[in-house]
Amino acid sequence: MAPVITVGLDGSPESLAAARWAADEAERRRLTLRLLHAWPLLVPEPTLVPAEMDQNYWAKRLVHNARADLQARHPSLSIVGNLVADDAQDALLRAASESEMIVLGSRGLVPVESYFLGDISMPVVARADRPVVLVRADTQEEWPPPMPGTAGDVVVALKLHGPCEDLLEFSFATAAARGMPLRALHGRSVPLHAYAPWGVDHDVTHEIRQDAQHHLSQALRPWLEKFPQVAVTDSIDLESPAKTVVRAAEGAGLLVVGRRKHRPALAPRLGPVAQAAIHHARCPVAVVPHD
Numbered sequence: 146m147a148p149v150i151t152v153g154l155d156g157s158p159e160s161l162a163a164a165r166w167a168a169d170e171a172e173r174r175r176l177t178l179r180l181l182h183a184w185p186l187l188v189p190e191p192t193l194v195p196a197e198m199d200q201n202y203w204a205k206r207l208v209h210n211a212r213a214d215l216q217a218r219h220p221s222l223s224i225v226g227n228l229v230a231d232d233a234q235d236a237l238l239r240a241a242s243e244s245e246m247i248v249l250g251s252r253g254l255v256p257v258e259s260y261f262l263g264d265i266s267m268p269v270v271a272r273a274d275r276p277v278v279l280v281r282a283d284t285q286e287e288w289p290p291p292m293p294g295t296a297g298d299v300v301v302a303l304k305l306h307g308p309c310e311d312l313l314e315f316s317f318a319t320a321a322a323r324g325m326p327l328r329a330l331h332g333r334s335v336p337l338h339a340y341a342p343w344g345v346d347h348d349v350t351h352e353i354r355q356d357a358q359h360h361l362s363q364a365l366r367p368w369l370e371k372f373p374q375v376a377v378t379d380s381i382d383l384e385s386p387a388k389t390v391v392r393a394a395e396g397a398g399l400l401v402v403g404r405r406k407h408r409p410a411l412a413p414r415l416g417p418v419a420q421a422a423i424h425h426a427r428c429p430v431a432v433v434p435h436d
Contacts, residue, residue, distance in 0.1 A: 149225075151179040151244040153237050153265075156207050158282040159250025161214070166280045166429060167248035168215045172222045173322040176245060178215065180208050183229040183236035204228055234265045241273035246315075246431070251279035251423070270423070271404070271414035276315055276433045278399075279423060297398035298326040302390045302418060304403070305331055305360045311435040313364065316401045317372040319431075325398060326376040329365055331357050332389025332418075333381070350383055357381045387421035394426035401431045 152167040154160045164180065171178040182204055208226040215224055229236045241247040249266045270277045301316035303309050313329075320327040339349040361379050369377060382389040394400045402422045404415060415423070415432075422430045 147177055149177045149179045149244050150174070150246055150248065151181050151227075151237075151240045152248040153233070153240075153250075154180055154182045154207060154211055155233075155250075157250055159252055159280070161211060161250075162282040163248045163250040163278075163280040164211050164215060165218070166278070168219050168222060168224070170246075170248075170278075170319075170322070172219050174245070174318075177223040177225060179225050179227055179240070179244070180211055180215075181227045181229065181236065181240050182208050183231050183233040185230060185232055187228055187230035201228065234268050237265065237269045238272055241269065241275050241277065244275055246276040246278055247273060248278045248280060251281050251430070267415075267423075270419075270432050274406075274434065276431050278429055278431045280429045281427065297396065298328050299323070299399045299401065300328045300330060300393050300397045301401040302386065302393070302403070302422075303329055303331050303361065303364060304386075305357060305364065308436050309364055309403070312401055312403045312433045313368045315431065315433050317368045317375055319399060319401075320375045321372050323398070326378065328393070328397075329361060329377065329379040330389060330393055331361055331379075331381050332386035333357055333383055334385050335383050354381050354383065387417045390418050390422050391425045394422065394428050394430075397426075397428045399429050399431060400426050401433060403435050404432050406434045406436055 150167050150171040152160070152164045154164060168178050184204055187201055187204060205228065208228060212224050212226055216222070237247060237249070247269070249269065251266065266279065270279070299316055299320040301312055303312065316327055316329075333353065335345060335350060335353070339345055339353070358381055361381065365377065365379065390400065390402060400422055402419045404419050419432055423432070
């Protein structure tokens with residue numbers, strides 16, 4: 146199967162925003178865009194049946210209208226429609242394993258159960274084999290920003306105490322495809338031993354910052370050589386990683402966070418940083434699985 150970017154469609158404004166974001170990304174990466182609509186009640190394709198008697202009419206119309214809108218915006222983009230008679234979550238997870246990335250609509254600051262396709266997107270984010278990008282309807286048109294270099298950069302949040310190659314590969318490739326700068330950041334809470342009766346011991350925080358900067362520079366070095374065209378800045382924030390990520394998302398074009406593929410049985414499937422990004426960031430958020 147040729148490389149594709151898959152977007153889930155359910156007819157909502159959020160899913161259309163996701164489709165437009167995905168189309169832009171597919172065109173820049175020279176990939177095919179697949180529009181996926183899954184519904185268990187789809188019936189086998191009828192033959193010689195009038196449209197008014199076709200039980201799949203509305204599903205076909207949803208995909209057809211989205212495709213027409215996207216093709217008008219991207220005349221040279223290869224777009225395929227895909228109707229699947231299956232549970233949406235299962236169909237999206239299967240599609241994710243066949244795609245470079247999967248893109249879903251998100252409503253942002255709302256309860257988990259009102260995400261794209263009800264409670265579908267969170268399990269997909271937590272279990273997909275490939276990156277999942279969540280796009281909000283009210284921010285999609287802000288990408289790309291009007292003034293590159295002043296806002297709208299690709300921001301990647303790095304832990305530094307584990308593998309981060311998958312996050313950096315996705316972030317650098319996206320920044321290169323978009324012609325946008327990349328900002329790598331690391332947030333680290335100040336440990337208890339750094340506090341003294343008179344406040345924070347600056348010698349301790351200076352040592353922590355230097356250690357983090359060293360590891361961040363080491364992690365970035367091979368990717369700077371591989372993507373010399375990408376302008377890169379980095380920053381270290383000595384505060385909660387979740388707060389660092391939410392603040393960095395303001396004005397960003399895309400926020401990239403990680404998710405461990407194999408978490409302990411009793412641990413939540415998404416860590417606090419990914420949770421904070423998904424619920425609070427107004428920009429598109431990419432959740433990249435890693436070892």
